[in-house]
Amino acid sequence: MSESNTSREIKSVGHPVKVRELTVKRLEKITPRFLRVILSGPDLFDFVSLSPDDHIKAFFAAPGQGPDFGRPSLGPNGLTFEEGKPTPVMRDYTPRWFRDKELCLEFFLHEGGSGAEWARNAQVGSKLVIAGPRGSRIVPEAFDWYLMIGDESSLPSFQRRLEEMSPETQGHLFIEVENESEKPSFKAPAGMKIHWVLRNGSKASDPSKIQAAIRDLAFPEGDYFAWVSGEGSWVKSTSELLLETKGAHKEWLKATAYWNAQSPN
Ligand SMILES: Cc1cc2nc3c(=O)[nH]c(=O)nc-3n(C[C@H](O)[C@H](O)[C@H](O)COP(=O)(O)OP(=O)(O)OC[C@H]3O[C@@H](n4cnc5c(N)ncnc54)[C@H](O)[C@@H]3O)c2cc1C
Structure with missing residues (x-):
């Protein structure tokens, strides 16, 4: 291929990080251990995901703690958590697609783990708090x-x-x-x-x-x-x-x- 090196430049685009509270709208089993979770909610109005390399952080109750955890919010020093409540665990997931104001995440239901456990128990109406993506890394087709x-x-x-x-x-x-x-x-x-x-x-x-x-x-x-x-x-x-x-x-x-x-x- 006679492309110049510049056209192979990998572009990084930053996004303002936001915390969003979403609601499960639909669930679709893809394979016995893979679950598609389609989320919606007004907080998605300005959601952006430009690359398949993107990831969001999802917040889950830590093992052994009740489902109620300290809600994350974004301060000058990054994420902070509501005081007086357990701190959640954070896990990375890929925005599989975002269209028609719906965000799709796909969860591998491996054994153990707060993220996989949340997905296993998710129902229409369940809530999921996410943050990000904080940026997109775009690899050119060159x-x-x-x-x-x-x-x-x-x-x-x-x-x-x-x-x-x-x-x-x-x-x-x-x-x-x-x-x-x-x-x-x-x-x-x-x-x-x-x-x-x-x-x-x-x-x-x-x-x-x-x-x-x-x-x-x-x-x-x-x-x-x-x-x-x-x-x-x-x-x-x-x-x-x-x-x-x-x-x-x-x-x-x-x-x-x-x-x-x-x-x-
Ligand atoms: C950029 C990025 C994007 C990602 N996108 C996705 C995605 O779209 N969908 C998705 O399902 N995962 C994705 N992952 C992986 C996911 O974040 C991890 O699997 C995460 O550890 C799951 O958290 P958990 O709370 O379920 O399990 P943890 O609490 O992290 O782990 C519990 C136990 O499960 C084991 N475990 C964790 N993950 C796996 C696994 N995948 N297979 C087998 N055993 C495992 C651990 O070793 C541990 O023993 C992504 C990770 C990154 C960094």
């Missing part, structure tokens, strides 16, 4: 091809990216899920090849299956931009594989730990 590697937690971002890419986009998507029943169907440009990797009982933090699949693929010629997201150690070693043996460029690699096998709380 690369020869694109690579996405992730697990269930990456599906909302990757599916959104596939839907928003131009139909001519070329590339490869490697996604690891537990078994056949957890493969959602989705739209993708014809040139984006999807490689499903089934865990079938191995640990979600074990990168050996996905790395074997990546090694087996003869990568297309040309420059590529890669996203790698999932469990922290899995992301780290998979990124190293790309950098050391698959011609990845550090500045064209977005590697993000979406969760950790040992979570902080």
Whole structure:
């Protein structure tokens, strides 16, 4: 591709952070452990999400605490919480889409965890407090091809990216899920090849299956931009594989730990 380096510039756009209280409007089960939650409410009037890399913070009751927690608000020093009430936990989720004044989040219903637990119990009318996104990172469609590697937690971002890419986009998507029943169907440009990797009982933090699949693929010629997201150690070693043996460029690699096998709380 004869694009200049400038056209490959990754643009960052900041957004004013706002706390929004939303109401669950609809719930849709995508696969046995994936739930689409569609939220609405007047606080969404100025919601903006420009990139599939965006994330919002959602606030949940901490384990062992009642459902009532200190509401976050934004002060000069960032987020503060209502006094006299338990401080909530914050978790990151991808705005899957925002249209017709509705915001869609998709939750992977893994075992344990305040976020997954909230989604498991969510009903039409349930409330969810969110903040953000605080910014958008926009990767241009100026690369020869694109690579996405992730697990269930990456599906909302990757599916959104596939839907928003131009139909001519070329590339490869490697996604690891537990078994056949957890493969959602989705739209993708014809040139984006999807490689499903089934865990079938191995640990979600074990990168050996996905790395074997990546090694087996003869990568297309040309420059590529890669996203790698999932469990922290899995992301780290998979990124190293790309950098050391698959011609990845550090500045064209977005590697993000979406969760950790040992979570902080
Ligand atoms: C930028 C960004 C965007 C994200 N977008 C999404 C999204 O759209 N949808 C989504 O479902 N997740 C998304 N995640 C991941 C999500 O924030 C984490 O999975 C988070 O830890 C879930 O919080 P929790 O309270 O449910 O579990 P935690 O309290 O964090 O963890 C409880 C237990 O569950 C384990 N655990 C946590 N997450 C997972 C997982 N994904 N798979 C298996 N075990 C897990 C932990 O190791 C721990 O043992 C995103 C993360 C980031 C950084």
